[in-house]
Amino acid sequence: MTDLTTTYLGLTLRNPVVASAGPLSQTVAGVRSLADGGVGAVVMYSLFEEQLRREAEATAALEDLYDDSHAEALSYFPSIPRSAEDASASYLRLVEEAAGAIDVPLIASLNGASIGGWTKTARRLADAGAAAIELNIYFVPGDISMNGAMVEERHLAILGAVKEAVDIPVAVKMSPYFSSVGNMALRLDASGADGLVLFNRFLQPDIDLDRLSVESGVTLSSPAEARLPRTWISVLRGQVEASLAATTGVDTSDDVIKYILAGADVVMTTSSLIRRGPAYAQVLVEGLAQWLAAKGLTLSRARGLLAVPDEASADAYEREGYVSALEKAKSTYGSLR
């Protein structure tokens, strides 16, 4: 079979199909089935640490809410020993167990919006055996007092703090909503991001017309949604040191191939694996291999084949006879430099 070995975040992967952060990795068995299904690496579901902190606060409040209010019941719960770390303890334990249970790299995912306890948690994730950390910097569009520069600075600060804390590679899962996505990518790259994951999908709520209510439903992504990340990957290919990961909109191996051609080092998916089961990863991998074989291409040759070329290497594109493709790309993407 065609050699699909891939380097992502400095890690060697057996193939470029990666399970992205999602519900399938919530248990050791789930992580194992993903690895057994054929992916090159597994990104764990996101640890929403701040949410866990808020929950811990709410729990603490509930625990003694009714204490000392009636002579017969001075409390309602036994005191249970637990550590101050327990907000993220079960995640860490899962990372530890899952990392030992699979033979592909396990990437932990940290989700949050402020610096908080990230650095400590990141270090503990590394200790627990995570091969890398994916930072999922998630701003709920609520605080409209922050301007764009502040948002960008916050990203860089978080990345800097985590990089400082750990020796393992750190990827940043980006939002597509920066006023200059490309520039932000360059700045993250310059600040030491080992990888950029494009893009974070905001789980935006819907409205139920019958019940007149806001519904916080989760939907799986569709191939059409791949166009935006693919565009930006093809732009960033060759412009950044960091590895590039594509995520969103993978349904068939065609979608994987398109991302590779656009320049992705790895292609991530959750939706297709939820729809068709973890073993579907192997179908994606085989589809990629067959296509490469049919086209007589190696993976590294195919990777970035349709990336937007650097002006300096435009000649090369011509020589390769891809002018029409370039023209189409330019008309699609516009001139970027």
Add this chain to the structure above:
Amino acid sequence: MSTQAIIDGNEAAADVAYRLSELCSIYPITPSSTMAELADEWSAHDRTNIFGQVPTVIEMQSEGGAAGAMHGALQGGALSTTFTASQGLLLMIPNMFRIAGELTSTVFHVAARSLATQGLSIFGDHQDVMSVRQTGVCLLSSASVQEAHDMAAVAHASTLRTRLPIVHFFDGFRTSHELNTLTKLTDDELRQLISRELVLEHRSRALSPANPFIRGTAQNPDTYFQSRETANLYYSWAPKVIAAEMDKFAELTGRRYNLVEYHGAPDADRVVVIMGSGIEAVLPVVDRMNAEGARVGVIQVRLYRPFPSEAFLEALPETATGVAVLDRTKEAGASGEPLFLDVTSLLAEAVSSGRRGSLPTTIGGRYGLSSKEFTPAMARAVFDELAAETPRPRFTVGIHDDVTNLSLDYDPGMDFEDPQTLRAVFYGMGSDGTVGANKNTIKILGSEDGTYAQGYFVYDSKKSGSRTVSHLRFGPNPIRAPYLVNRAGFIGCHHWSILERVDILEFARPGTVLLLNSAYGPEDTWAQLPEPLQRRIVELGVKVYVVDAGTVARAAGLGSRTNTILQTCFFAISGVLPREQAIEKIKTAISKTYARKSAEVVRKNHQAVDSALEMLHEMVIPADAWSGHGLLEPVPGDAPKFVRTVTAEMLRGRGDDLPVSALPVDGTYPSGTTKYEKRNISDIVAEWDAEACIQCGNCAFVCPHAVLRAKSYPADAAEGAPEGFLSAPLNAAGLPQTRYTLQVYAEDCTGCGLCVEACPVKPVDQPSRRAINLIPLLERDKEKKAVEFFESIPVNDRSRVDFGTVRGTQFLEPLFEFSGACSGCGETPYLKLLSQLFGDRATIANATGCSSIYGGNLPTTPWAKNALGRGPAWSNSLFEDNAEFGLGMRLAADLHEDLARARLRELRDEIGDDALVDGILDAPQRQGSELTDQMDRVLRLKERIAGLQGPAAEDLRSVADHLVRRSIWIVGGDGWAYDIGSSGVDHVLASGRNVNVLVLDTEVYSNTGGQASKSTPLGAVAKFASGGKQTNKKDLALQATSYGSVYVARVAMGADPQQTLKAFREAEAYDGPSLIIAYSHCIAHGYDIRKGLEQQYKAVNSGHWPLMRYNPVIRDAGGNPFLLDSPRPRLSLRQYQSAELRYKVLKAADPVEADRLIALAQEQVDRKWVEYEDLARKDAHQFAADPRSRA
């Protein structure tokens, strides 16, 4: 090394008992529960005893079970102990005789409590321990927290040496719940106290097949009597042996105790004898009187059984000419109380045998029943009585007995306290954290070198909006004051609503410092104070500080939690510690409490501490500016006399002053008194949107407090309605001139929000609102007038109400209203429904528990009457016997119905109205209208027979009410139905009699604070299941269906109110035993209770709580009696459980175990569902036939 600690009496005793035992077999009962809970926690945390083992703690189904297990373990050679009180101790009596008869070493630790007599009381006295003095156990009394610790050790050491079981007791609440400074015994000290040889001997007496013998034989007239005499020597030796153990203890620790302790003048002429914490109220009186030239003394009895006659005679000065023996118990009909009788017979014998020269005048008095205060002033009155020319031979002290005139007068103004002790009183509300913060304060101050601290907390009887009063003392000397603080140097009032209702300066003295939590600010607060309070402030020269703690708390993100802010202010004003140091210590205490739970909570509280002082201001007291308004009257002026003169006094906090004559002789109180007490406990209340409302009745159905009432009425009835009275056209075809009102009883609303959650309507233009919403209660008077007007409209005619729909039931008058249950209670909506459907002909037997407390705890009770004066008749017998109690009610009703029918036939001619007689005898009495007709007929009958003479007519008059079908309800929680009353429930269900058993299933012992029952689900954390419940929940419903003659339903109002309604009606209509198991969300589940209905929905739709009915009537008709009423589970168990703390805490503490248990629980749910579906598909003949059926 010995260590100082500040703990309560329960912990003091349990700490020793646990370390000296291998097994604790327990059952929760107030006020001893804490001992068992601590033992369980220690065991769960792997704390070892002095033998290096982790003791086993096992919760049993009742105290009888705990004693049985204990007896067995003792026969197995294990060192066993138990903790109990009151009725629990009574349930142990049969085993106590056994254990004592077999000379078995063990200790029962008892937080001594009142017994249920004319009323139940959870509070402290010696009625329970005095009820076991005949069993052959030794009785050893502790008088303080330190003694509870030390005597526990003496008891464990002594029981091994004497071979006699020992009841070690201390006063419930007064000692069990008092925090005080004590010196803790180390493991080493305990090891030196407990003889290893004796432990081995105890073990060697165990049953063993390696050395078999038989113990527990049946004996005959030839030898039983002699056998009873064989152990006499053990009892004669015991006092000396125990005294020797006390001596050994003194050598080890320096703390000396004697069986009988004398304190006072060696040549005293007057001596008081007392047992328990009361001694500490007598000691300062003795000292002061002797200093003033009197010759008095007091004897403290520590060992009561075997009675230490020799030690007593030695202790009592020969000079004593008057002895007053005080008993904290009541033995009605006896010639005196037990301790008094022991002392008098001892003295008489001593004199007649020449052991003592003269017989002092000996008088006996009762004091302190049900934690009634016993103060030095009262003790002084006893000494004074002894000095009287002819002292009353029997007396009481601490009450005003104006019937038999037994009570002694005393001067409550006397102060015997150490002037160096700072006394403080804090008024708070339940769950506002005041008590918790005060406990922290005590620990902070008590940890200072050379500072002693004491805390005692008084709670009122309500479960929502309850008032707490904290009594704190601090000082350089040990604090021995087992009575409430008086003449406090500091008083804190943490809620404005309290000072509007009670005299918060009741415990003040000149110069008291008063801290008010007031939103009015330092300038405007004065004008808002009730005038009597203003006058007291001026009169006493009270220094007043004001803080707006609510604002500080909200700014810090603490919501309404103001406790740390007020605690900080206390430290700042009282000067008990340098300010900086105090703040530092408060912060440390906060960190200690919350660091392991939530860093956010720590941060916010620290912030609140820092900003508290900025908002603290001293108030300038105007010399002469009065507000002109008094305290709020607790009940309206037109309330019945009893309510105005008796109930109102209790509500004012002056129940202690009520004389004996004011109270009913047999515990019978008027029904429906909660309606007079407008508690106004919530700032937010429900508001009805008349326009948006579709009048479905869902909100009224789920309202736990019966504050939503619906009426339909002719349009003209609304004429003259006051402003604020809302009305809408009735949403029903064919009734165009009819209006509808959903009245909110705003002053009774607790703001729980269940109604909002139940409302299916969202007004089109306001999607975030419902047709009922919570709003701030601003215009109390307007609301009051609207309610008054609403009440003037007649209640809907029951014969015209559709009982079969939720919508219809809203028009039925609730006869269970405004209870003191928790805000948002999951149980009370079922009781309210019961009262609406059947209340006017229901008799209710209520097991002890939450429902008996909010249902029957004074001052006011919620079971009410309708305009005709009919309503549920309610009673509580015990915890364990409720099913049997209710069955008895049924049997009596059946007998009297038979009698009534027989006499009615006999008197047919005299009555002279065949249509009436036949109408009554043949009435079907199924539908609401048929029952209304029957009630009318019976009324007419009563008129007809009013003048008839003769025994038959007298009989008929006495039982005529039974001609209306009596509805018997047996109500209780899961602790009763699944555990302690399980065999009774089973027996009553098997009886075939027409009773209705309603189990309010919260899956935990709610009333005593969340202990596991056999209803607690697998994996749920509860007390005694702190590692997650390890067994499956019992399927009580399936068990009951096996009889074939029991109507069974499992309901959850929040998931399917219509099914609930149907089940209640079918159960009641069924002529045989019925069982309804009702899912009741509870604060012990740990979530915002406003989401209670949603959790009910999830419980059902995850398959945890499948709705079902089993109706034997259907089987008789040839159909499948098993009706599965809920849809196939569409949620995972995890989705249901993830919202509840009882599951979440295990996930946090032991995620692996939590995952294991939830997986098992899910499997169980899946399996159960298959089983239920199978049952629902079967044919009639595959179910047991109802043997009573002739079909």
